[in-house]
Amino acid sequence: MSEWLPEIDSWRQAGKDVAIATVVSVEGSAPRPIGARMAVTAEGEMAGSVSGGCVESAVAFEAQEVLKSRTPRLVTYGITDEMAWDVGLACGGTIRVFVEPVDQAR
Secondary structure: OHHHHHHHHHHHHOOOOEEEEEEEEEEOOOOOOOOOEEEEEOOOOEEEOOOOOOOHHHHHHHHHHHHHHOOOEEEEEEEOHHHHHHHOOOOOEEEEEEEEEOOOOO
């Protein structure tokens, strides 16, 4: 996470709302481990990764919804290994991602 903290600081200094998505559970195979994080602004800017591309856009959408509601949420993404190959994904398994707004208090 430290490699993109300057981006979060820059976004916050510009007055942008930011949400953090964190992988909190992995079952089966997954491209990123527990603890992987991604930051998303209300405008859709992203830093970091929770899935290596498999579900990044869906997580970004959830992050924007969390910023609108100011309510954290736990989201689950999954697909069996067999289904993954059928749809062209290299990963299978299930990940759970906790999405929360970054406190804007200074």
